[in-house]
Amino acid sequence: MTFLKSVVYGIASNLRKSRQRKPAGSRSYACQCERRVFFRNRACLACHTPLGYEPTTARVVPLQEGTEPGTWAVYGTTGGTQFMRCANFDTAAGCNWLVHPDSTTPLCLACCLNRTIPVQDDPENQILWGKIELAKRRLVSQLLSLGLPVRSKETDDTEHGLAFDFLRALPDGPVVMTGHANGIITLNVEEADDATRERVRAAMREPYRTLLGHLRHEVGHYYWDRLVWDSVWLEEFRTLFGDERASYADALKKNYEEGPPADWALRFVSTYAASHPWEDWAETWAHYLHMHDTLDTALSFGLGADDVEIDFEPFSRDVLWQPDVDGAQEFLDFVNAWVELTGVLNEMSRSMGVHDFYPFVLNRPVVAKLQFIHCVVREARAASRARTAPSVPSVPAAPEKSA
Numbered sequence: 001m002t003f004l005k006s007v008v009y010g011i012a013s014n015l016r017k018s019r020q021r022k023p024a025g026s027r028s029y030a031c032q033c034e035r036r037v038f039f040r041n042r043a044c045l046a047c048h049t050p051l052g053y054e055p056t057t058a059r060v061v062p063l064q065e066g067t068e069p070g071t072w073a074v075y076g077t078t079g080g081t082q083f084m085r086c087a088n089f090d091t092a093a094g095c096n097w098l099v100h101p102d103s104t105t106p107l108c109l110a111c112c113l114n115r116t117i118p119v120q121d122d123p124e125n126q127i128l129w130g131k132i133e134l135a136k137r138r139l140v141s142q143l144l145s146l147g148l149p150v151r152s153k154e155t156d157d158t159e160h161g162l163a164f165d166f167l168r169a170l171p172d173g174p175v176v177m178t179g180h181a182n183g184i185i186t187l188n189v190e191e192a193d194d195a196t197r198e199r200v201r202a203a204m205r206e207p208y209r210t211l212l213g214h215l216r217h218e219v220g221h222y223y224w225d226r227l228v229w230d231s232v233w234l235e236e237f238r239t240l241f242g243d244e245r246a247s248y249a250d251a252l253k254k255n256y257e258e259g260p261p262a263d264w265a266l267r268f269v270s271t272y273a274a275s276h277p278w279e280d281w282a283e284t285w286a287h288y289l290h291m292h293d294t295l296d297t298a299l300s301f302g303l304g305a306d307d308v309e310i311d312f313e314p315f316s317r318d319v320l321w322q323p324d325v326d327g328a329q330e331f332l333d334f335v336n337a338w339v340e341l342t343g344v345l346n347e348m349s350r351s352m353g354v355h356d357f358y359p360f361v362l363n364r365p366v367v368a369k370l371q372f373i374h375c376v377v378r379e380a381r382a383a384s385r386a387r388t389a390p391s392v393p394s395v396p397a398a399p400e401k402s403a
Helices: 003-016 123-145 194-203 211-228 234-241 248-258 277-300 328-351 364-386
Strands: 051-054 059-065 071-074 083-085 114-116 163-167 179-181 184-188
Touching: 051 083, 123 163, 123 211, 123 277, 179 211, 184 211, 211 277, 211 364, 234 277, 234 364, 277 328, 277 364, 328 364
Parallel strands: 114 163, 163 184
Antiparallel strands: 051 059, 059 071, 071 083, 179 184
């Protein structure tokens, strides 16, 4: 075993000390030829077998032509579900998700969330939109794997659903502001341009700014409305994060004019989190999603040997919001595994001369807030499972190849 592999293998062992944690959603997939394929792939690069992402099972599956024109089935099966490609497969979005035959729309679940997309007669818009859609599909796949409600405001739930407006300012027009309001997430399309986004990041002195980070932050506002507001969680939220009834406009104005409080690093995950309780929630929520997806990816690729020790001081149960609640130790192992993993990945990033992989430090109050979010997500997942789910055709697994 190489040194690098042994280091990374040892990092995930914290997740498995007290129980064998499985990833909420696997990020490891295989083609029928047994070669590794990835979330974004539409065809195997080795054997050219068509691939598609099936959201109800959270798998990228190899495909064969179905029994009807324009349909697809899991490779090597007979009589199984006949899928369709998402209607955005051949657009600049390049969507690789599959649509069930009983769907009332030719778009997949992720693409159904779009309310507005950039004008497609501009080639630059096509490139930028493709980058945005890739990040959005990863977001949506994670939300589904966590058991969170994902319903389209356009097609499923006009009152409580989610929608995206991807807008670009017209010449001499007003600047498009990224944000969330009433279930609609607006994203400035120019954030998909790497040079523009990096220039803004540097100007605002941010340590991290990505498309996926934007989407995870804004969807945090959406889920605050859905899961916390007017719920049993609200009072505890106010205890941990502060009273959201404080003027939001005044808080942001003060943040931009005066900057964060001097002790922000002792209480918040970022400077922006210190501006208002809503932003504290959204920033901490985004970090929870970062942590979950990254560690799920590590576990998906079998990173779990316990033969390496990393010198760090782990968090103990006394930092938790509820140290005795069910799953508290599992959550603590999750956080400590993250601290180990990012410690090594930051050093690897420095070895390449690039920004730190995770340029943040988790403090004690943030860990408590993360556990609160973890508990909110767990309850939402349990509530979703308790509800009667719509009938969805089962998806057969591709047959194993004989030796």
